[in-house]
Amino acid sequence: MHLDVLDLRTFYYRTQLGRAAQRSIRDQVQSLWPEAKGQNVAGFGFAAPLLRPYIKDARRVTALMPGPQGVMPWPAGMANVSVLCEETHWPIETNSIDKLVVLHGLETSEHPIALLDECYRVLAPEGRGLFIVPNRAGLWSRRDGTPFGFGRPFTLGQLEAQLRMIGLIPARHVAALYQPPTEKPFWLRTAQVWEKLGRKLSNRYAGGVLMVEVTKQVPAPPRTGLPEALRRPLKVLDGLKQPDAKPA
Helix, strand or coil, rough: CCCCCHHHHHHHCCCCHHHHHHHHHHHHHHHHHHCCCCEEEEEEEECHHHHHCCCCCCCEEEEEEEEECCCCCCCCCCCCCCCEEEECCCCCCCCEEEEEEEEECCCCCHHHHHHHHHHHHHHHEEEEEEEEEECCCCCCHHHHCHHHHHCCCCCHHHHHHHHHHHHEEEEEEEEEEECCCCCCHHHHHCCCHHHHHHHHHHHCCCEEEEEEEEEEECCCCCCCCCCHHCCCCCCCCCCCCCCCCCCC
């Protein structure tokens, strides 16, 4: 289930911890993608805080926000580029996006495979995607006071395997949010120190989020057995033996 856009906006723009998280993740995104001049850039979920650096030079920037989450006008003081959309049907042309960022989209989706299919559809053959998810081994996924404590956290292996199945091939990965998820002044003041230290020590285990950059495999890989899995979603009680029927 997607988080509410008002809660996400409050966290990222009106709390010290959220602003620190935004800076940490955005810095890593820009280290991977320093510019997007003349390119089509899109974000899905609540990726808007990460897209602002590209507004000036990109050909087009679009912030896609799923219906269950809700939408907000963005960016403030400029022409609106945010769009409310269905989770698995985006108003984006096929093979048209050069850079795609997914934040607070995959881990909260009730239809993750269909969502990844839509990511594959819109991404240009030479384009790049970036998936940002809570790290199962990190501290942030264990605290429900932040958006990273909701949905399904991933290990790096789990995320990369799911992406490969769709034809989104992992190219490189980094992590972010090495500071503890706390509002205590000491940790907020030293947040950038912990981020720099964490990047030198680990890009997999310690960070609060995992970030995997992908390219698009063309043609897409075969999907053996997947249609049946989609027709029959996993239920909570799947695998439990049903009680034997007893005569009345």
